[in-house]
Amino acid sequence: MSLNGYEPSYYAASANSKRDYPSLLGEQQADVCIIGAGFTGLSAALHLAQKGYSVILLEGEKVGWGASGRNGGQVCPGHNMGHETLIRKVGKTAADNLWQMSLDSVQLVKDLIAEHQIQCDLKQGIMHIAAKPDHVDEIKEAVEYKQQVLGYDGIEFVPDQEVQAVLGTDRYYGGEYWSDAVHLHPLNYALGLADAAEKAGVRLFENSRVSDYTTGISGKDAEVRTTGGLVKAKYVMLACNGYLGKLEPRVAGKIMPINNFILATEPLSEEVCRRINRDDVAVADSRFVINYFKLSGDNRLLWGGGETYTSKFPADIPSFVRKYMLEFYPELKDVRIDYGWGGTLAITLNRMPHFDRIDNQLFVAQGYSGHGVALATLGGKLMADAISGSAEKFDTFAAVPTPTFPGGTLLRWPGLVAGMLYYSMRDRFF
Numbered sequence: 224m225s226l227n228g229y230e231p232s233y234y235a236a237s238a239n240s241k242r243d244y245p246s247l248l249g250e251q252q253a254d255v256c257i258i259g260a261g262f263t264g265l266s267a268a269l270h271l272a273q274k275g276y277s278v279i280l281l282e283g284e285k286v287g288w289g290a291s292g293r294n295g296g297q298v299c300p301g302h303n304m305g306h307e308t309l310i311r312k313v314g315k316t317a318a319d320n321l322w323q324m325s326l327d328s329v330q331l332v333k334d335l336i337a338e339h340q341i342q343c344d345l346k347q348g349i350m351h352i353a354a355k356p357d358h359v360d361e362i363k364e365a366v367e368y369k370q371q372v373l374g375y376d377g378i379e380f381v382p383d384q385e386v387q388a389v390l391g392t393d394r395y396y397g398g399e400y401w402s403d404a405v406h407l408h409p410l411n412y413a414l415g416l417a418d419a420a421e422k423a424g425v426r427l428f429e430n431s432r433v434s435d436y437t438t439g440i441s442g443k444d445a446e447v448r449t450t451g452g453l454v455k456a457k458y459v460m461l462a463c464n465g466y467l468g469k470l471e472p473r474v475a476g477k478i479m480p481i482n483n484f485i486l487a488t489e490p491l492s493e494e495v496c497r498r499i500n501r502d503d504v505a506v507a508d509s510r511f512v513i514n515y516f517k518l519s520g521d522n523r524l525l526w527g528g529g530e531t532y533t534s535k536f537p538a539d540i541p542s543f544v545r546k547y548m549l550e551f552y553p554e555l556k557d558v559r560i561d562y563g564w565g566g567t568l569a570i571t572l573n574r575m576p577h578f579d580r581i582d583n584q585l586f587v588a589q590g591y592s593g594h595g596v597a598l599a600t601l602g603g604k605l606m607a608d609a610i611s612g613s614a615e616k617f618d619t620f621a622a623v624p625t626p627t628f629p630g631g632t633l634l635r636w637p638g639l640v641a642g643m644l645y646y647s648m649r650d651r652f653f
Contacts, residue, residue: 228285228429232564233487233523234292234410239342240418244286247431247452253279255610256447256456258433258470261291262595263588264462265416266335266603272423274611279454280425281447283432287413289466290595293566295485295515295527296412297505298332298596299349299404300325303574305365306373313622320619322373328601329403335600336407341415344408344520348504352386352398358509359383359397366399377403391498394551395508406505406517409596428452433470439582458610461587462603464595465567471587476627477577478569478590482536485527486544487519487562488555496522499552513593514547523561524548536565568595571625576602578620586610586617590625 228243229235255271257264260282268280282288302309302325309318336345353359366380381389383396421427431449436459438445444455461471465480491499496518500506505517516526528547529537537543541563549556571577571590576598578588586609588602602620609617 229288229292229410230564231562232293232410232485233519233525233562234408236562237408237411237519237521238414239411240414244282244417244427244429247279247281247428247449247454249451250453250455251279251426252444253277253426253454253456255279255458255460256281256445256454257460257462258436258447259283259289259462259464259466260286260413260417260427260429261289261462261464262413262416262599263464263603263606264460265291265413265420266600267460267462267606268425268427268603269335269416269420269423270604270607271610272420272425274607276610278420278425279456280420280427281431281433281449281454282427282429283466285429286417286427287410290464290566290568291413291599292410293485293564294409294483294568294595295505295507295525296407296409296517296596297349297404297507297515298329298406299351299401299594300329300377300597301594303592303594306368309623312624313619317619317622320616321623324601324616324619325597326375326403328597329405331604332407332412332597332600333405335416335419336412339415339419341412341419343411343415346406346503346505346517347402347404348502349401349404349406350381350386350389350398350504350506351401352381352390352506352508353396354508354510354514356383356396362397362399362509377401389501389504390506391501392551400504404505407596408520412596435470438584445584457584459585460606461585461589464589464591464599465569467569467589471581473581474577474579474587474589477579477625478571479628480567480569482531482565482567483527484529484531484537484540484544484563484565485525486541486548486560488524488526489559489561490522491518491524491558493522499524499555514551516548524555524558531565539563540565568593572628573624573626575623575625576620577625578602578605578617579625580609580621
């Protein structure tokens with residue numbers, strides 16, 4: 224049963240806005256047509272409208288319906304690929320610029336929330352912690368590299384004893400604390416961006432799934448078709464991420480959709496909250512299949528854990544995720560679970576976002592691989608900048624090589640499942 228058109232979740236139940244946008248009917252004209260109303264599409268639409276472009280934003284379901292409205296809400300600098308590896312891939316200047324853009328992406332989220340007064344339970348601080356003692360040295364070295372080589376002072380190493388004091392468990396070890404990072408209610412952030420975009424002049428259409436489009440024909444507008452209508456535009460942006468499906472075969476093989484799951488407990492007492500999360504930070508651990516958790520604005524524990532690599536979700540999501548929570552907090556065994564939900568994100572083989580200009584009219588940004596709140600917001604802005612003639616930063620991301628999954632969309636599943644199962648076993652047994 225849906226909640227106001229959304230899949231049931233704590234986020235949907237606590238959404239600020241219950242409004243609906245119309246479906247596309249008939250023919251419309253715009254400078255830019257954006258497909259997908261998640262963080263990427265909403266950010267692109269808002270920034271383009273602020274630059275004076277006419278924008279139509281098409282969403283197959285509801286604003287923020289996909290991963291943007293279902294995720295862990297962590298907004299942290301950095302990339303999944305290390306800085307030294309990026310230097311080998313793209314050179315030092317580009318790697319330095321990519322690091323700076325990761326910092327900029329976090330600041331952009333903060334600025335948008337402040338500028339548009341988005342109420343989304345914004346809180347400060349993220350800890351990345353070791354799930355095993357032999358992960359600690361690697362985290363410590365990464366902190367020292369950022370401090371000494373990158374000159375970044377928004378991070379500090381936290382020893383075992385302090386991590387355990389903050390989180391009230393001896394099952395976690397040393398970690399890093401990102402003081403500039405934030406965490407938030409992602410659906411309310413998305414809805415706030417939609418409201419800001421509409422006020423800037425964007426025309427938003429929900430329940431308007433795109434069936435196909437035509438781009439790249441010299442001298443002709445692009446055409447984007449839905450069941451009920453048609454949009455003619457100078458440019459088209461793909462902002463579908465894990466829900467791209469078969470819409471664009473030329474880039475579908477660059478990403479792998481995977482499912483991740485979250486539960487929300489009943490509201491906890493202040494005493495329990497302070498015991499399991501003294502400083503009200505968001506947390507992610509060092510497992511390959513990570514656990515991540517935080518407290519909601521009304522003191523629920525939101526815990527993310529477990530992944531599946533088929534199109535099906537577990538029949539009982541709360542039970543599926545609960546076992547991961549109890550592994551670290553067995554004292555919560557009697558706490559009621561009020562919500563459990565899943566969502567589909569997109570990963571790339573190298574875990575870096577995939578930005579591309581497919582033809583002279585068609586742009587794509589996707590594959591955020593778990594860094595979606597910050598980097599998708601930035602990705603939308605960079606696509607908007609590229610269309611308006613300032614493509615340098617977009618092109619820096621686009622220059623990072625994004626391998627296609629072996630076998631493309633047909634054979635990527637078996638290889639990924641085998642790899643994920645191997646790393647999942649390493650998490651548990653080694």
